[in-house]
Amino acid sequence: MAVTERRGAGTLDAKAIKAEFPILERISHGKPLVYLDSANTSQKPRAVIDTITEYYERHNANLYRAVYELAEEATAMFEGARTTLARFIGAPDPSTVVFTRGTTESINLIANAWGRRFLREGDEILFTEMEHHSNIVPWQLVAEATGAVTRLVPIEDDGTLDPSKVEALLTGRTKVLAITGQSNVLGTMPALERLTASAHAAGAIVVVDGAQLVPHNPVDVATLDVDFLTISGHKMLGPTASGGLYGRLELLDAMDPFLGGGEMIMEVYPDHSTFKAPPHKFEAGTMNIAEEIGLAAAIEYLEALGMENVRNHERELTAYGLEALGAAGATVFGPKDPELRGGALSFWYKDIHPHDLAQVLDQEGVCVRPGHHCAQVLMRRLGVPATTRASFYVYNTKEDVDALVAALEKAGEFFGA
Amino acid sequence: MALDELYKEVILDHYKNPRNKREMPGAELSCSKNNPLCGDEITVFVHEDGGKVLDVAFVGQGCSISQSSASMMTEAVVGKSRDEVDERIGAFRGMMAGEVEADEDAFGELVALKGVVKYPVRVKCAVLAWDVLQEALAGVGEAEGSAPH
Numbered sequence: 001m002a003v004t005e006r007r008g009a010g011t012l013d014a015k016a017i018k019a020e021f022p023i024l025e026r027i028s029h030g031k032p033l034v035y036l037d038s039a040n041t042s043q044k045p046r047a048v049i050d051t052i053t054e055y056y057e058r059h060n061a062n063l064y065r066a067v068y069e070l071a072e073e074a075t076a077m078f079e080g081a082r083t084t085l086a087r088f089i090g091a092p093d094p095s096t097v098v099f100t101r102g103t104t105e106s107i108n109l110i111a112n113a114w115g116r117r118f119l120r121e122g123d124e125i126l127f128t129e130m131e132h133h134s135n136i137v138p139w140q141l142v143a144e145a146t147g148a149v150t151r152l153v154p155i156e157d158d159g160t161l162d163p164s165k166v167e168a169l170l171t172g173r174t175k176v177l178a179i180t181g182q183s184n185v186l187g188t189m190p191a192l193e194r195l196t197a198s199a200h201a202a203g204a205i206v207v208v209d210g211a212q213l214v215p216h217n218p219v220d221v222a223t224l225d226v227d228f229l230t231i232s233g234h235k236m237l238g239p240t241a242s243g244g245l246y247g248r249l250e251l252l253d254a255m256d257p258f259l260g261g262g263e264m265i266m267e268v269y270p271d272h273s274t275f276k277a278p279p280h281k282f283e284a285g286t287m288n289i290a291e292e293i294g295l296a297a298a299i300e301y302l303e304a305l306g307m308e309n310v311r312n313h314e315r316e317l318t319a320y321g322l323e324a325l326g327a328a329g330a331t332v333f334g335p336k337d338p339e340l341r342g343g344a345l346s347f348w349y350k351d352i353h354p355h356d357l358a359q360v361l362d363q364e365g366v367c368v369r370p371g372h373h374c375a376q377v378l379m380r381r382l383g384v385p386a387t388t389r390a391s392f393y394v395y396n397t398k399e400d401v402d403a404l405v406a407a408l409e410k411a412g413e414f415f416g417a
Numbered sequence: 418m419a420l421d422e423l424y425k426e427v428i429l430d431h432y433k434n435p436r437n438k439r440e441m442p443g444a445e446l447s448c449s450k451n452n453p454l455c456g457d458e459i460t461v462f463v464h465e466d467g468g469k470v471l472d473v474a475f476v477g478q479g480c481s482i483s484q485s486s487a488s489m490m491t492e493a494v495v496g497k498s499r500d501e502v503d504e505r506i507g508a509f510r511g512m513m514a515g516e517v518e519a520d521e522d523a524f525g526e527l528v529a530l531k532g533v534v535k536y537p538v539r540v541k542c543a544v545l546a547w548d549v550l551q552e553a554l555a556g557v558g559e560a561e562g563s564a565p566h
Contacts, residue, residue, distance in 0.1 A: 353480035354456070355542065356424075363420050372456060385456025385478060414420065415481070416433070 012305060012313040018395040020045045031365030034403045039184050039212060039344045039391035040369050041234050044298070048237055051297035055290045062286055064263065078289050081296035082244075082279070088299045089210075089229060090220030091246050098252070098279040099244045099292050103211040104134040106230035106245035107178075109282060110207055111138035113255040114228075119175055121147030126169055126204075127178040128153040128161060129381050130186055133374040135178050135209040148175070155381065159186040159334035159341075163194050170202040177206045181213025181229075185373045185389065186334030187318070187341035189213070196225050205251070211235055215393070216314055216342050218307040221246050237302065237394075238295035241288050252278035259284040302394075310394055314343040317392045321345050321401045325390075328405045329412075333382055343392035346373070349408055350417035354388040357411050361388075364407035423536065424481065425529040431485035436492055437474040438484075444474075448553035452545050457483045461549040470494055470502055470554075475546060482530070482539050487546035489527050499554065506547050513540050 018024050021043045026033050035043060055077065061070035063078055079094070086094040100106045119125075125139045125148055136150075143150050151174075153166050166177065177199040182189045196206045205227040213219060214229070215236035221229050228251070233242030247255075257264055257275050261284035266274040275281045302310065319338040322345065326332065330347040349357055354370030361368055369389045372379045379385065390404055411417075441447070441462035451458035457479030464472035473491040478484075490509075494502045511517030512524065512531060519531040533543045 353478075355480040355539070356482075359423070359536070359539070360420060379456070385458070414424070415429070 010309060010312050011316060012309050012394055014313065014395055014397045017045075017305070018397070020047070021395050022046055022049070024395060028365040028367075029363050031363075034364075034366040034400050036390040036392070036396065036400060036404060037367045037369050038215075038235070038393035038396075039389065041240065042215065042237050042393050043395065044237055044239070044294075045301055047301050048239065048294050048297045052239060052290050052294045055293050060290070063289060074289060077293045077296075078287070081292045084296040084299050085231065085244060085292075086246075088219075088303065089214065089231070089246055090222050092222060093249065095278055096246055096249050096252065097244055098247065098282045099242075099287055100230075100282075101241040101288060101291075102234065102243035103132075103209055103230040103232040106228075106243065107134055107207065107209065108138045109245065109258040110228050110230075110247070111142040113258040113282065114205075114251060115139075115142035115148075115176070116145060117254070117256045119143075119146040119148040122173060123148040123175040124169075124171065124173045125150045125176040125178060126153055126166065126174055127151075128166075128180070128190070129155045130159075130161070130183045130188060130375065130378045131178065131180055132184055132209060132211065133376070134211075135180060135207075136377065139176070139178055152377070153179075155186075155188070155378075158336070159183075159188050161188060161190045163191045163198070166195055167198045170198060170204065172203065174199070174202050174204040177204050178209070179206070180209045180211075181219075182216065182342040182344075183334065183375075183378075184212050184344055185346045185375050185378055185387065187344045188334055189217075189341060192224050192226065200225070212342060212344065215302075217311050227251055233291065233295040233298065236295075237298035239291040242291035242295035244292075247278070249278065252282075257281050257284070261285045263287075305394060313394065314392050315339070317396055317398065317401065318343045318345070320398050321390065321392070321404075324401050324405050325408075328408055330408065333387060344389055345391065346387040346389040348384060348387060350412050350415075352411055352415050352417050354386045356415065357388050357408070360411035360414055361404070361407045364403070364410060366404055366407045368404070423532040423539075425532065427489075427526050427529040428481060428485040431488040431526075432481040435475075435484055435488040437472075438476060438488065439474050440476060441472065441474045444472075446553045446556065448549045449477075450545065450549045450552070452479070452483070452541055457542060457545055459483065459487060459546055459549055461487070461546060461553050463550070463553050465499075468498055470497055470499070473550065475549075479545070480539075480542055482533055483542040483545050486527075486530055486543045489525075489530075490546050490550065493525065493527060494550070502550075502554065506551050509547055510544060513544050 059073045061074045063075045082094045086097045207228040210229045211232040229246040234240040264284040315338045330349045332347045335341040358370035444462035446463040449460040459477035462474045475487045512519045515534045
């Protein structure tokens with residue numbers, strides 16, 4: 001870690017970074033690939049691909065129990081990945097980091113292992129209108145099972161979240177505030193520190209969906225003071241099915257296990273079992289070993305870039321993208337101030353259906369995502385069936401935005417809009 | 418594949434000037450359905466008398482493929498018996514599955530949609546109105562979306 005040569009003057013050399021991602025050299029429909037779908041999944045640098053290959057070529061074995069050299073190496077690499085992830089998010093102790101396949105599994109783990117243990121009839125769970133389905137549905141399921149009720153926090157017309165709207169709904173009955181750190185549709189970044197303090201004052205825990213927050217911003221769970229933060233590895237240059245969650249140690253200790261099975265137990269008897277301490281209590285069966293080791297390589301890559309620089313780069317691109325899309329006649333949803341948002345730009349363009357638009361863009365080599373982005377509650381609030389979303393990461397350049405706008409204009413001509 | 422092989426002129430024409438896109442008060446049969454994948458939603462109305470489909474109309478929103486397919490469908494089935502309509506629906510699904518040779522004699526303008534077969538995600542868009550028509554004829558009324566996402 002601590003490679004500093006790519007640290008520029010507070011931003012990134014995206015062209016040099018792009019050259020380290022093999023897939024970004026490919027041609028799509030005869031055009032250079034312009035990848036603008038990183039909010040969906042990010043591409044992977046050579047360093048991550050090589051790490052996974054090397055793991056399988058040199059170290060592959062199952063963890064913990066085997067007594068041969070390979071297994072010791074695999075175990076050290078896997079637990080080393082946990083230490084790396086803990087450092088990346090400012091977690092005080094690697095034991096507070098549980099590996100999962102990503103944010104969806106993480107939120108389901110929290111909703112089940114914490115929620116079913118501690119929620120009672122009439123308790124309230126708050127989530128916002130801009131949550132991803134994975135921060136809504138697990139809470140609905142646990143509410144159904146426990147008799148707790150869910151409450152929806154409205155967003156403002158400009159796509160921001162007014163903290164006082166959350167605070168107005170916090171009562172003695174509120175037990176959970178489930179909130180995104182950065183909207184996957186609007187880019188909106190709620191005032192997490194203030195909201196966490198308010199929720200704690202009301203006696204609620206705070207679960208932050210970090211799927212979009214963690215890949216794009218410096219994050220420190222100690223400063224944020226959140227109770228849980230969920231992490232998606234594949235959206236931050238890591239492999240699919242990598243990721244995890246941070247949880248406050250006393251909460252992880254008090255929670256039930258999630259999945260039962262091998263590796264998470266201390267002793268098993270016919271009528272009962274005892275469990276390991278966190279984090280292993282939550283890691284049943286053979287884990288996603290290669291994936292988490294690959295995620296650690298992705299984190300080291302991001303640390304070398306510097307997360308402040310990543311944020312600065314994306315803020316610049318977002319400002320450029322907001323202006324370029326506006327000038328092209330697109331309506332962009334979410335905050336207009338790049339300081340208040342991340343680089344997911346969802347837009348509506350000249351009444352061309354997002355699916356038609358994305359199809360034309362694909363022919364130009366431009367990858368964007370059409371659809372509801374797993375945010376149907378938000379789509380209804382915005383009054384659209386779907387949007388087209390372009391999203392940025394470390395390898396994107398202003399030229400990518402220009403290519404997007406040129407492709408939009410082509411679509412406009414084609415559909416006569 | 419070039420864009421204009423997918424978006425044939427006739428598709429764009431039906432998209433921009435949809436036929437029979439209107440409410441039908443007093444329709445004997447109707448059904449609504451949405452495709453959560455791309456936000457398409459559609460309601461199909463059927464006026465039926467003496468075992469014959471005398472009028473078909475639709476309302477809703479969606480992409481050019483779903484809207485043009487619905488528009489062409491309303492023209493393709495009008496005046497036909499239930500059995501003939503069922504046969505048309507089956508043949509259209511066969512064309513979209515790539516199982517039935519799409520020739521202009523059998524399909525008329527609908528043959529323009531055969532380019533969609535190469536885009537599996539879009540096949541759902543093309544078939545949506547036809548599913549809704551079939552369910553309307555079966556008296557289903559409201560149907561669940563077919564492409565949960």
